[in-house]
Structures are given as C-alpha cells and as structure tokens.
Amino acid sequence: MLRSSLPLPNELVHEIITWACTVPDDLDAQRGKFIKIDRVRERAPFDLGRVCRTWRSITLVTAEIWRYIDVPFLDPYLSTPDVKHVLRRVQLKLDRSxxxxxxxxxxxxxxxxxxxxxxVLALLQEHRVRFRNLVVYAAGINGALLAAKLVAGPTPVLNNLQLICQEVPDDDPFYSDQDHHEVQWVFEANLNFLPNAPVVTSCMIANITVNDSTFMRGDYPKLESFEIGYYVLPPVWKFMSAHHGLRHLSIQLASDLEPRPPPEERPVKLHQLHSLRASETCFSLIGHAVQVFDVPALRELTLITSYLEPDGISPELERFFTQVGMHLTRLDMHGFTVYEMEDVTTLSLLSALQSARFERGYIYPAFFATLSSTTASMWPHLEYLTLDTVSIVDDGQGSYEMLGEDVTLSTMNRVVNLARARATPQSAQRGASAGWKRLFLKIDNHDPTIPTISDAHVALVKLITEAAARGDPIPTFQVEDL
Structure with a gap:
C-alpha cells in the first residue's frame, strides 16, 4: 500500500491552477449583461494555495490568477466580510498580480x-492605470459620487466600463435637485477620461443621465458594445451616429421625451450592428425609436415595454420589420400585442427568423394557425419558440384576458398542432427546418391536477413518441407553472 499519492508535475499543477482561477476577459460584458465575478474563482488562488507547499509556491508566482478583485457589500450590522479583511485581500491581489x-x-x-x-477605494485608485474591466454598483447619491471619483484619471488598458447607479426614491428626504445636478456634473466630468482609454470596447452607463459632454463628443474607434440605461437625449444619438463600428447596442427610452434624433441626423447608420435592445414604456411608441436605424447586418432584436396596450404593431415598427426581415434571426418581445391578423402578417415579414420569444403579452389565435400551416411561409426556419406568460385574444369578442383553464388547454393544443405541423414532410418540402429544437411554454397560476391540463400533457408526450417512431428530431419541450 502506497503511503502517499504520486506528486503531479509542476507544469500540470500550473495549468490546473490557471484554469480554476481565470475569468474570461469579456466577463459577459457584451449584450448588456451585468458583470459578476464568480466568488469561487475569486477565492480560488487562496484556497488552492492551501493544498500543499508546492501548490502555494506556484500560486505565488502565477500573477494572472490574482487579477480578479471583488469588493463585496459591506454592512456593519450584517454578517458581511470585515473591512480590514477585505482591504488585506485587495492589497494581496494587487501585489501578487x-x-x-x-x-x-x-x-x-x-x-x-x-x-x-x-x-478600499483609495487603494484601488492608485492602480486605476491597470483597470481592464471596471464595474461599479452604486446606491444613492453619495455612492454615485464616490464611484465617479474612482474612474477619474487615465486608464490606458480599460476594455470595459460599467457604472450602474440605483435610482434615488422621490420621497427621500435627503435628496434634492442640487444633489442630482452635482452627481450629473461629477459623472460627466469623470467620464471625460475615456478618450484616454484607446482600447475600450464596451461601455454601460445605467440610471444616470448622460448629456452633452467631452465624453459624448469623444471618438472611441474600438467601441463595439454600448448600453445607455437611462433616457436617450440628443447628444447620445450623435454619439451613436459617430460610432459606425458598434455591434451591440442597448437603449432606454421614455414616452414623455422625444424618442428620436432630429431629422437632419436620420437615419442613424450602424451597418455593423449585430444586436439591438430597445426598451420603452409603451409598446405603441417603440417603433418611433427603432425606425430611425439603418441596420443591414442586424441579427438579434429585443423589444421591451412596461405598459401593455391592445393597439397592435405600429406602422413604424412594421416598416422596421420590413427593413430587417430578410436577415433577422432572433426576436424577443416583452410586453407586446399581436392583436389582429394584420399583426400576424407583419410578423411574417421576418422570414429568416430562427428563434422567437414572446413574454408577458397578448396573442391573436390566428398566430398559431398561420405558424402551423403547411402551406404558409411564416418563419419557415424557426427552431426555437418561447411563450412565457402570455394571454390569448378571444376570437369571438375581440377581448383579452389572462389564460384560464379552457384557454390554457386551447393554447396547449395549438402548440401541439404547431409542433406536429413543423415535423411533417410537407414542412420540409417548403424549406422549413426539420422539426423543433426547443419549445418552451410557461403559464402562471394553474392547477396541474385539472384533467384538461393533464390531457394536454398527454398530447405533448404523444407528439414526442410519434416523432421518435418516425425517426424525426425530438424537440425539447419545457412546460412550467401548469
């Protein structure tokens, strides 16, 4: 019996440690994803150094594994890390990296x-020239001011910047317009350093107004991803127009403000844009914003509204769909209305669509009939369909209501028929994809013991069994909250 295991070669140990501690450089910075560092990976250099002396010596000489610094939430009244402990860890990482x-x-x-x-912030400010990715979540006016001071200064290797500020409640007795203007001025003044960050490719600014400033007039030749998480003002439209290399864009609009750039600045030409995410308070107004873009390379479109309206797809949004219909492959709509057959016809303009997601909205029954027809040409290449907490518009009265038992069964049956039609030889003959890859249906607040709902489950199982017997690709069905 061996008294101890054989030691691993140092080269292999080095590879294991590097793999366990490394976070990809982009850190999900693209497409508006908030950056978070995995706490396990953040602690990994310390944990792996405790395995044995050899592993500790290797961790101490491997500088790249110490680059990931996470400053956690600090609260003296909760069981959060001690400030001295956090300061010591940050200092160690800065030294060892x-x-x-x-x-x-x-x-x-x-x-x-x-x-x-x-x-901790004072320590980090001394090393701002080394910032590769910087993400700051600030809560309240003073937190925003402190975050702004952190980024004041040259950052020659900064690749991604995200500043996310929690909005201050209107009833906050300590909040005033003067405070807001001070925060606005400090943020814009300190964002002016970005022209000195020649390699920045991704920038997210959330919950803080960005008006005319040196930052907005700057030129960032490598900028590919831009998210402005607050109202889009005229200087922001100019900024977007000046950066033709943008590939990912996320904008937030407000119905009480002019959502479009002035006529002399239209269209906004972004010929390399791959994904566009636009949010508005009202579905009927979102078309006013997106129609100003000239985006011949657009592949992914996300439209989000917070207020549901039964007005259907606006003429402006229809014109935009006409522009992108031949090459758009993914559509996400949150808070929408497909109210009439005309809306279904408009959606059919997106002939290259491969993935569609509808969440929190109203659907006209003809949508299912058109999509499952073996003779129609609506979305012949669609492979992924998600219906998340939708409502069905009643055929007879034109009214709409949240899904009840009968409507739920009807929806399930429509989805079953739709998937069956997509798996038939006729659908393949008209150029459709060979069956579904994923079908997701979510309906809230229903009892799974209702017999009619169970019948719909049986129908789904039968569909999968039939597809397997024919040797067809079996789609992934995911049904939640039934």
Missing part, C-alpha cells in the same frame, strides 16, 4: 456606509 491588468467589481457602494468603502 504585479504589473498585469486587473478586473474590478464593486458589488454595492451603499451611501449609508461609505466610510467602510473609502480605504
């Missing part, structure tokens, strides 16, 4: 406990 670039995520700058963060 040596001259390499660093990735910094500050989880929450809470205005109530800023004195807890000040020593």
């Amino acid at each position: 040596r001259a390499t670039s660093v990735h910094v995520v500050i989880s929450c700058l809470d205005s109530r406990y800023l004195e807890l963060y000040e020593p």
Whole structure:
C-alpha cells in the first residue's frame, strides 16, 4: 500500500491552477449583461494555495490568477466580510498580480456606509492605470459620487466600463435637485477620461443621465458594445451616429421625451450592428425609436415595454420589420400585442427568423394557425419558440384576458398542432427546418391536477413518441407553472 499519492508535475499543477482561477476577459460584458465575478474563482488562488507547499509556491508566482478583485457589500450590522479583511485581500491581489491588468467589481457602494468603502477605494485608485474591466454598483447619491471619483484619471488598458447607479426614491428626504445636478456634473466630468482609454470596447452607463459632454463628443474607434440605461437625449444619438463600428447596442427610452434624433441626423447608420435592445414604456411608441436605424447586418432584436396596450404593431415598427426581415434571426418581445391578423402578417415579414420569444403579452389565435400551416411561409426556419406568460385574444369578442383553464388547454393544443405541423414532410418540402429544437411554454397560476391540463400533457408526450417512431428530431419541450 502506497503511503502517499504520486506528486503531479509542476507544469500540470500550473495549468490546473490557471484554469480554476481565470475569468474570461469579456466577463459577459457584451449584450448588456451585468458583470459578476464568480466568488469561487475569486477565492480560488487562496484556497488552492492551501493544498500543499508546492501548490502555494506556484500560486505565488502565477500573477494572472490574482487579477480578479471583488469588493463585496459591506454592512456593519450584517454578517458581511470585515473591512480590514477585505482591504488585506485587495492589497494581496494587487501585489501578487504585479504589473498585469486587473478586473474590478464593486458589488454595492451603499451611501449609508461609505466610510467602510473609502480605504478600499483609495487603494484601488492608485492602480486605476491597470483597470481592464471596471464595474461599479452604486446606491444613492453619495455612492454615485464616490464611484465617479474612482474612474477619474487615465486608464490606458480599460476594455470595459460599467457604472450602474440605483435610482434615488422621490420621497427621500435627503435628496434634492442640487444633489442630482452635482452627481450629473461629477459623472460627466469623470467620464471625460475615456478618450484616454484607446482600447475600450464596451461601455454601460445605467440610471444616470448622460448629456452633452467631452465624453459624448469623444471618438472611441474600438467601441463595439454600448448600453445607455437611462433616457436617450440628443447628444447620445450623435454619439451613436459617430460610432459606425458598434455591434451591440442597448437603449432606454421614455414616452414623455422625444424618442428620436432630429431629422437632419436620420437615419442613424450602424451597418455593423449585430444586436439591438430597445426598451420603452409603451409598446405603441417603440417603433418611433427603432425606425430611425439603418441596420443591414442586424441579427438579434429585443423589444421591451412596461405598459401593455391592445393597439397592435405600429406602422413604424412594421416598416422596421420590413427593413430587417430578410436577415433577422432572433426576436424577443416583452410586453407586446399581436392583436389582429394584420399583426400576424407583419410578423411574417421576418422570414429568416430562427428563434422567437414572446413574454408577458397578448396573442391573436390566428398566430398559431398561420405558424402551423403547411402551406404558409411564416418563419419557415424557426427552431426555437418561447411563450412565457402570455394571454390569448378571444376570437369571438375581440377581448383579452389572462389564460384560464379552457384557454390554457386551447393554447396547449395549438402548440401541439404547431409542433406536429413543423415535423411533417410537407414542412420540409417548403424549406422549413426539420422539426423543433426547443419549445418552451410557461403559464402562471394553474392547477396541474385539472384533467384538461393533464390531457394536454398527454398530447405533448404523444407528439414526442410519434416523432421518435418516425425517426424525426425530438424537440425539447419545457412546460412550467401548469
């Protein structure tokens, strides 16, 4: 019996440690994803160094595994990490990463406990020239001010910047217009350093107004991803027009403001744009914003509204669908209305669509009939369909209501028939994809013991069995909350 296991070669140990501790450089920065560092990977250099002396010596000389710095939420009244402990860990990582670039995520700058963060932020400011990715979540006015000061200065290797500020409640007795203007001025003044960050490719600014400033007039030749998580004002339209290399764009609009650029600046030509995410308070107004874009390379479109309206697809949105219909492959609509047959016809303009997601909205029954028809040409290449908490517009009265038992069964049957039609030889003959790859249906607040609902489940199982017997591809059915 061996008294101890054979030691691993140092080269293999080095590869294991590097793999366990490394976070990809982009850190999900594209397409509006908030950056978060996996806490397990963030702690990994310390944990792996405790395995044995050999592993510890290898971790100490491997600078790149110490680049990921996470400053957690600090609260003296909760079981959060001790400030001295956090400061010591940050100092160790800055020292052991040596001259390499660093990735910094500050989880929450809470205005109530800023004195807890000040020593850590002061330490980080000394190393801002090494920032590769910087993400700051700030809560409250003073937290936003402190975050802005953190980014004031040259950052020659900065690749991604995300500043996310929690909005201050209107009833906050300590909040005033003067505070807002101060935050606005400090943010814009400190964002002016970005022209000195020649390699920045991704920028997200959420919940803070960005008006005319040196930052907005700057030129960032490598910028590919831009998210402005607050109202789009005229300088922002100019900024987008000046950066033709954008590939991912996310904008937030407000119905009480002019959502479009002035006529002399239309269309906004973004010929390399791959994905566009636009949110508006009203579905009927979102078309006013997106119709100003000239986006011949667009492949993914996400439209989000917070207020449901039974008005259907606007003429402006229809014109935009006409522009992108031949090449758009993915459509996500949150808070929508497919109210009449005309809306179904408009959606059929998206002839190249491969993935469609509808969440929190109204659907006209003809949508299912058209989509499952073996003779129609609506979305012949569709492979992924998601219906998440939708309502069905009643055929007879033109009214709409949340799905009840009968409507739920009707919806399930429509989906079953739709999937069956997509798996037939006729659908393949008209150029459709060979069956579904994924079909997702979610309906809230229903009892799974209802017999009619169970019957619909049986129909889905039967459909899968029939597809398997024919040797057809079996779609992934996911049915939730029934």
